[in-house]
Amino acid sequence: MADVYVENRRALLLRTQNVDGGWGYFPGKSSWLEPTAYAILALHGQGQSADSLARAWRLVESWQLPNGSWRAGSQVQDGTWVTALGLTLTSLMPSSDAARSKAVDALLRTDGAERCTKFRIMELLGLGHIEEDTSHAAWPWRPGTSSWIEPTVHSVIALKKAQALRPNLDVANRIREGEEMILSRRCADGGWNHGAPVALKIPIGSYPESTALGLLALQGRGKETGAPRELARRYYAITKSPLARAWLAIALRIWDEHPEFPVDNAPPPGDIMLAALQLLAHPEGNHDLFRTREIA
Amino acid sequence: MNRRNFIGLTAAVATGGYAALKTSELGKEQNVTDGPPGKSAVAVLKATSYSADLVQPMLEGVRACGLNVRGKRVLLKPNLVEFDSATCINTDARVIAAAYEVMEKLGAAEILIGEGPGHRRDTYDLASEAQYFASVPDFERRFTDLNRDDVRPVSGFAEEATFYFPQTALRADLIVSLAKMKTHHWAGATLSMKNLFGLVPGSVYGWPKNKLHYIGIAESIVALNAQFRNTFAIVDGIIGMEGNGPIQGRPKQAGVLVMGGDVAAVDATCCRIMGIDPEKVDYLRLASQLGHIRPDRIEQRGETIQEVHTRFELIGAFERLRLA
Numbered sequence: 240m241a242d243v244y245v246e247n248r249r250a251l252l253l254r255t256q257n258v259d260g261g262w263g264y265f266p267g268k269s270s271w272l273e274p275t276a277y278a279i280l281a282l283h284g285q286g287q288s289a290d291s292l293a294r295a296w297r298l299v300e301s302w303q304l305p306n307g308s309w310r311a312g313s314q315v316q317d318g319t320w321v322t323a324l325g326l327t328l329t330s331l332m333p334s335s336d337a338a339r340s341k342a343v344d345a346l347l348r349t350d351g352a353e354r355c356t357k358f359r360i361m362e363l364l365g366l367g368h369i370e371e372d373t374s375h376a377a378w379p380w381r382p383g384t385s386s387w388i389e390p391t392v393h394s395v396i397a398l399k400k401a402q403a404l405r406p407n408l409d410v411a412n413r414i415r416e417g418e419e420m421i422l423s424r425r426c427a428d429g430g431w432n433h434g435a436p437v438a439l440k441i442p443i444g445s446y447p448e449s450t451a452l453g454l455l456a457l458q459g460r461g462k463e464t465g466a467p468r469e470l471a472r473r474y475y476a477i478t479k480s481p482l483a484r485a486w487l488a489i490a491l492r493i494w495d496e497h498p499e500f501p502v503d504n505a506p507p508p509g510d511i512m513l514a515a516l517q518l519l520a521h522p523e524g525n526h527d528l529f530r531t532r533e534i535a
Numbered sequence: 536m537n538r539r540n541f542i543g544l545t546a547a548v549a550t551g552g553y554a555a556l557k558t559s560e561l562g563k564e565q566n567v568t569d570g571p572p573g574k575s576a577v578a579v580l581k582a583t584s585y586s587a588d589l590v591q592p593m594l595e596g597v598r599a600c601g602l603n604v605r606g607k608r609v610l611l612k613p614n615l616v617e618f619d620s621a622t623c624i625n626t627d628a629r630v631i632a633a634a635y636e637v638m639e640k641l642g643a644a645e646i647l648i649g650e651g652p653g654h655r656r657d658t659y660d661l662a663s664e665a666q667y668f669a670s671v672p673d674f675e676r677r678f679t680d681l682n683r684d685d686v687r688p689v690s691g692f693a694e695e696a697t698f699y700f701p702q703t704a705l706r707a708d709l710i711v712s713l714a715k716m717k718t719h720h721w722a723g724a725t726l727s728m729k730n731l732f733g734l735v736p737g738s739v740y741g742w743p744k745n746k747l748h749y750i751g752i753a754e755s756i757v758a759l760n761a762q763f764r765n766t767f768a769i770v771d772g773i774i775g776m777e778g779n780g781p782i783q784g785r786p787k788q789a790g791v792l793v794m795g796g797d798v799a800a801v802d803a804t805c806c807r808i809m810g811i812d813p814e815k816v817d818y819l820r821l822a823s824q825l826g827h828i829r830p831d832r833i834e835q836r837g838e839t840i841q842e843v844h845t846r847f848e849l850i851g852a853f854e855r856l857r858l859a
Contacts, residue, residue: 264683264738271683271738314686315699315739352749380741384749387741389656433654433742439720439850441783448656480660510659512683 243504248518251507252278253291259313260294262511271312275299276324277515280528283331296332299325307341308349320380320390322346326397330404331528343401346394347413350376351386370437376413377420387434388424388449391417392456399458399531421456422463429466430474447474451486455493459533468494482513488520493530497522565820570827575797576600577804578836579843582773583790589633590640593769596794597637599836602767605642610707611635614715614730614771615650616781618664623774623786625661626713628670630771630792634713635672648674649703651681651733653743658682679703682737693750693758699739700762710734710766712798716775716791716805718784718847722752723816723856724809725781726802727768731759753818760798760825768801769794772808777847789845791838799826800833810846812858 256262261270262278279295282288302310302325308318309325326342328334352358353373361367377386378394395417402410426436430445431453437443450471457464468491475487475498491498500522507514518524578596582589611634613626631648638646648671652658658680668674684701692698704710712727719725732755735744747755760766772791778784789808795801799822803813813819813828820828827833849856 263685264680269685273738311739312686314688316688316697319739320741379745381739381746384741384745387743387745389742439779439852441779443783446655479664480657482657482660508659 248507248514251514260298269313272321274512281515281518307345323393323397330400353385372423375420376416392452395456403532430470447478447483448486451490454490485516485520489526492526568823574834575800575827576834577795577800579838580792582792585629590636593637600795606644607708608645609638609643610710611648613713625665626771628666632671648677649679649681704734712768714770716772718780726805727798728756756818757821768798791843797826803828807840811856815856
């Protein structure tokens with residue numbers, strides 16, 4: 240029997256779905272793809288949510304642009320990092336091969352701008368020195384900007400799911416590149432932050448939520464993730480951030496660990512994305528939807 | 536591609552720790568302009584501790600600068616970046632609480648609070664760690680995470696065809712930039728003008744808001760302040776940050792609140808208090824199109840700079856910014 244914690248959050252999601260089928264970050268706000276994607280994942284496979292999910296998916300499908308990328312929300316016209324979330328959903332929801340292929344192509348076309356020729360020339364001319372390893376193709380928040388951890392994590396997960404459906408060498412290569420980029424951006428403490436482990440040669444610490452995300456992308460790479468998993472356990476014990484706790488619980492469960500979940504009958508926060516992630520993170524939640532197969 | 540474009544691109548990769556920026560190369564081409572006609576009032580008030588009464592000096596300063604908030608919808612925009620109990624990265628909660636009370640006393644119709652941190656996604660947790668929920672009246676109801684607010688497109692921002700901003704910021708009659716007096720390892724200093732980076736929504740531009748770095752840090756600072764001209768600055772210099780700011784520096788007590796309606800003049804005054812020559816700071820030279828940064832065009836109210844001057848340590852690359 241689902242507990243109050245789960246029921247509260249499920250009820251919040253069902254109650255706050257917008258007329259257009261999506262969810263805002265907060266109740267009564269316009270629909271955005273990010274909270275909508277997590278709500279779909281959180282509610283997936285539950286009988287009473289079927290109609291709700293169908294409406295949500297129709298909206299998400301309508302936001303895919305002709306170039307295969309996805310709009311961030313109802314008020315944003317151009318494609319962004321949420322293309323990765325859209326692609327992940329195509330492996331779960333009824334979707335055409337064409338829509339999935341276009342999304343895969345959009346991700347394969349996207350790379351961090353730090354790898355552009357201009358920067359390479361700048362370095363050669365001594366006008367700047369990039370502190371990070373830029374040899375690996377990864378993903379930015381928006382086209383034309385540098386690559387960072389979170390969009391790369393979601394792109395790697397999405398491509399792994401697409402790869403499981405239709406293997407493709409280019410996709411496999413980009414997955415490996417993305418994983419290597421993530422590994423190259425580890426902080427000195429073993430975890431990840433937004434994607435800058437040093438600035439002006441001074442180490443910057445990791446964040447709990449980014450460490451969890453890094454672990455999600457690196458499923459199957461046990462040898463390289465011992466330190467971050469240990470750090471994730473420590474973070475889970477001490478962090479006060481509900482968002483970080485949710486991502487950490489999801490990541491640890493994916494790594495077959497069983498973090499204790501607190502008994503909490505308090506009303507859910509008025510934060511729809513957080514409520515969806517908390518639902519996913521629950522021991523009975525859909526956290527396995529973030530599970531990916533190892534790429535050969 | 537000219538030299539300045541080259542340098543701008545370096546900064547784009549550099550920001551957020553990507554690269555060691557050749558700061559000494561930055562923006563020597565931009566001359567300080569005369570700015571708008573007349574002079575700008577900037578109030579400098581002593582405030583030696585966060586436990587002291589901050590409302591009275593803030594009220595004096597705001598009145599000295601002639602700010603009228605009656606009937607206006609005011610958005611208080613603190614600087615909430617990261618939390619580290621060992622240092623002082625963020626605008627102190629008691630400064631926000633005082634600003635809230637001041638705006639209320641002066642007859643603001645509505646007082647909102649909003650921020651969109653550049654790196655961390657859990658804005659509410661940061662706000663909680665920084666004691667904002669505990670110290671600021673009715674914080675939960677008044678606060679908007681600007682990273683996840685609904686947005687509206689505007690045209691003409693920094694030569695971009697379309698740029699998105701949070702509706703809470705666009706609807707405000709007045710934004711009060713409640714900044715922290717800090718050094719900044721890419722921009723030299725971060726004060727009331729750079730604080731507006733937090734108005735750019737992460738939901739569209741990411742964490743960090745890397746698009747701004749590609750536009751150029753100085754250019755983005757000025758473009759944001761041109762977009763939101765309805766801004767009044769109050770800088771928390773009670774305890775600022777020196778050295779490797781804006782996150783990894785050391786606390787530095789300056790014991791002041793600095794405020795005014797000309798944000799460039801406020802930042803220039805803060806720089807002089809910190810021992811930085813504002814005319815050597817790239818973004819302030821650019822900002823001289825918007826406001827005044829020359830001392831003869833700034834009318835100092837309250838304390839003089841000499842009375843409150845506090846030399847902030849700078850990282851090596853920015854020693855060149857020192858006041859002669």
